[in-house]
Amino acid sequence: MCGIIGYTGKRNAREVLINGLSRLEYRGYDSAGVAIVEDGDVQIEKKQGKLSVLAEELKRSPLQGTSGIGHTRWATHGVPNDVNAHPHYDHRKDIAIVHNGIIENYQELKKTLQTKGYKFVSETDSEVIAHLIADLYTNDLCDAVKRAVKKLKGSFAIAVVHKGEQGRIVGARKDSPLIAGAGDGEFFIASDIPAILEYTNKVIYLENGEVIDLKEDGITIYNSRGKKENREPVIIKWDIKQAEKDGYKHFMLKEIFEQPEMLRRMFTKRIKNGQAHFEELTFSKKELGKIKKIAIVACGTAYHAGMIGKYLLEKIAKIPVWVDQASEFRYRDPLVAKDTLVIAISQSGETADTLAGVREAKKRGAKVISICNVVDSSIARESHGVIYTHAGPEIAVASTKAYTAQIANLYLFTYYIASARGIKGLNEKKVFAALKKIPGHAKNFLEQHHSKKNKISGYAAKFHEYYLARNNKSCFLYLARNINYPNALEGALKLKEISYISAEGYPAGEMKHGPIALIDENPWVVCIATEAATHDKMEANIQEIKARGGIVIAIVSEGDGLGEDKSINYAIEVPRVPEILSPMLVAIPLQLLAYYVAGEFGYDIDQPRNLAKSVTVE
Numbered sequence: 001m002c003g004i005i006g007y008t009g010k011r012n013a014r015e016v017l018i019n020g021l022s023r024l025e026y027r028g029y030d031s032a033g034v035a036i037v038e039d040g041d042v043q044i045e046k047k048q049g050k051l052s053v054l055a056e057e058l059k060r061s062p063l064q065g066t067s068g069i070g071h072t073r074w075a076t077h078g079v080p081n082d083v084n085a086h087p088h089y090d091h092r093k094d095i096a097i098v099h100n101g102i103i104e105n106y107q108e109l110k111k112t113l114q115t116k117g118y119k120f121v122s123e124t125d126s127e128v129i130a131h132l133i134a135d136l137y138t139n140d141l142c143d144a145v146k147r148a149v150k151k152l153k154g155s156f157a158i159a160v161v162h163k164g165e166q167g168r169i170v171g172a173r174k175d176s177p178l179i180a181g182a183g184d185g186e187f188f189i190a191s192d193i194p195a196i197l198e199y200t201n202k203v204i205y206l207e208n209g210e211v212i213d214l215k216e217d218g219i220t221i222y223n224s225r226g227k228k229e230n231r232e233p234v235i236i237k238w239d240i241k242q243a244e245k246d247g248y249k250h251f252m253l254k255e256i257f258e259q260p261e262m263l264r265r266m267f268t269k270r271i272k273n274g275q276a277h278f279e280e281l282t283f284s285k286k287e288l289g290k291i292k293k294i295a296i297v298a299c300g301t302a303y304h305a306g307m308i309g310k311y312l313l314e315k316i317a318k319i320p321v322w323v324d325q326a327s328e329f330r331y332r333d334p335l336v337a338k339d340t341l342v343i344a345i346s347q348s349g350e351t352a353d354t355l356a357g358v359r360e361a362k363k364r365g366a367k368v369i370s371i372c373n374v375v376d377s378s379i380a381r382e383s384h385g386v387i388y389t390h391a392g393p394e395i396a397v398a399s400t401k402a403y404t405a406q407i408a409n410l411y412l413f414t415y416y417i418a419s420a421r422g423i424k425g426l427n428e429k430k431v432f433a434a435l436k437k438i439p440g441h442a443k444n445f446l447e448q449h450h451s452k453k454n455k456i457s458g459y460a461a462k463f464h465e466y467y468l469a470r471n472n473k474s475c476f477l478y479l480a481r482n483i484n485y486p487n488a489l490e491g492a493l494k495l496k497e498i499s500y501i502s503a504e505g506y507p508a509g510e511m512k513h514g515p516i517a518l519i520d521e522n523p524w525v526v527c528i529a530t531e532a533a534t535h536d537k538m539e540a541n542i543q544e545i546k547a548r549g550g551i552v553i554a555i556v557s558e559g560d561g562l563g564e565d566k567s568i569n570y571a572i573e574v575p576r577v578p579e580i581l582s583p584m585l586v587a588i589p590l591q592l593l594a595y596y597v598a599g600e601f602g603y604d605i606d607q608p609r610n611l612a613k614s615v616t617v618e
């Protein structure tokens with residue numbers, strides 16, 4: 001949700017800012033802008049549209065200078081246009097700010113400032129920050145920011161420059177992420193690491209309530225009480241290549257293809273001597289053994305991974321589990337207490353509702369473990385314990401490898417907690433040996449779909465033709481049972497996110513209770529019919545769909561009796577594995593189908609409309 005960056009050093013600030021913003025565009029992409037300080041002036045260039053529009057504009061009139069701030073926006077208050085784009089000036093154009101988050105008391109602050117004569121030009125909540133800092137400014141930008149943030153309610157990560165203080169950038173954060181980078185005689189501030197990783201791998205994570213002062217000669221951090229904090233930078237081990245497309249047309253495709261190696265690395269790291277290990281988890285097995293129930297809290301794709309976790313934990317660890325969308329959990333007085341383990345799942349570790357869920361659970365005395373991809377993210381830091389998925393940076397807005405990484409970690413955690421609970425007959429050695437084969441199966445499957453023209457892309461092309469031939473009248477229904485039911489929801493979510501086609505996921509057993517009414521020759525129905533205890537029931541569902549003229553794409557186990565010549569229109573075979581291990585493999589064709597359908601429509605796959613990678617507003 002909006003990306004911010006700041007730079008001070010000896011380089012051309014415009015180039016550093018645009019480069020950094022290009023790596024933050026996944027956070028928002030409806031407008032972008034930069035502010036550069038030079039010769040006692042703050043100059044702003046900002047444009048509605050993707051970053052490329054701003055970059056083109058800057059080629060025509062390049063701003064010069066060696067320090068500045070930049071922003072890529074995901075609109076909350078005010079439509080995407082040039083005026084609402086960041087940075088925002090104060091009324092005298094002395095100060096420029098960029099902001100990620102929502103200022104909840106902006107109306108109140110705005111009224112007070114207006115009565116003092118401050119003129120507002122945009123519809124944003126953010127502009128108030130610029131005027132407020134100007135109002136409190138007395139020759140020291142850091143001092144003014146420290147005083148201003150005390151008056152702000154809501155969430156924010158900000159970066160601020162002043163025309164009279166060239167080479168200085170002041171930042172602050174509360175409930176929105178902000179990191180700083182220390183280079184050789186140059187310093188950075190950003191929403192996320194990829195924005196600065198090309199220049200430095202020395203990163204400082206800012207805590208909630210902190211203010212950071214960057215000057216050409218160094219960084220100073222102040223805590224919420226205004227006291228200086230000494231903090232050594234952390235060395236980031238991954239490199240910028242991991243945040244690049246590496247020859248793939250889109251990040252989404254690259255990330256789909258990264259899954260086998262990512263899973264292989266994870267299982268090698270986590271499974272030792274036939275046991276699951278989580279060295280970063282500071283919980284003792286004894287503590288875990290005392291847990292009586294589990295609540296899983298997450299949003300979107302992570303929520304679907306959590307649903308798979310419920311099946312696993314109840315079946316194997318024999319513990320009652322419920323799964324809540326974080327936005328519901330936080331407002332519905334959930335029954336969590338000391339005997340409850342809350343598992344918060346989040347790729348970004350910054351999702352506002354999930355973070356609020358973590359806080360709510362802690363308030364009620366529950367133990368909280370998070371499963372996060374982004375190291376040291378807010379959710380990871382605020383939980384009592386964290387399991388990192390180590391899937392590497394996920395740049396495409398539609399989540400793929402983070403999902404399978406979350407599921408894989410849930411498998412391992414299930415066995416970890418089951419053994420802590422003294423469950424007998426876990427047979428971990430055998431199960432883990434089968435689990436370790438999943439990356440190889442995924443690799444084989446993906447190799448068959450490596451060429452541009454593969455089976456799934458062919459089905460996508462057929463759907464596209466069909467859709468156009470019917471005057472854009474078609475939609476998708478995804479059906480599955482048992483542990484693959486969450487995959488039906490996930491398949492539908494992937495498709496709607498990037499192809500804007502209406503898609504619904506349903507437990508196949510519920511088909512007769514409503515969705516069957518949708519079936520005529522229009523919807524395409526994806527049926528997950530891999531080897532399973534309920535396989536016969538899925539076959540019956542397929543017959544019922546066919547009898548009503550529906551078009552079926554079935555995901556089946558390799559060599560299965562269901563063939564294209566029989567009742568299914570189209571079939572995708574995945575390697576045959578035990579039902580309980582199948583969700584990680586089944587997810588892959590669903591991801592590819594969504595990817596190829598969106599490609600047929602020519603949509604911007606990595607940056608779908610209205611979405612942002614990290615939802616840091618409620």
Ligand code: F6R
Pocket residue numbers: 299300301302303345346347348349350351354397398399400493494497613614615
């Ligand atoms: C789906 C997607 C979103 C996220 C959701 C939670 O492709 O990306 O639904 O899964 O916004 O995000 P995290 O996992 O970062 O909390």
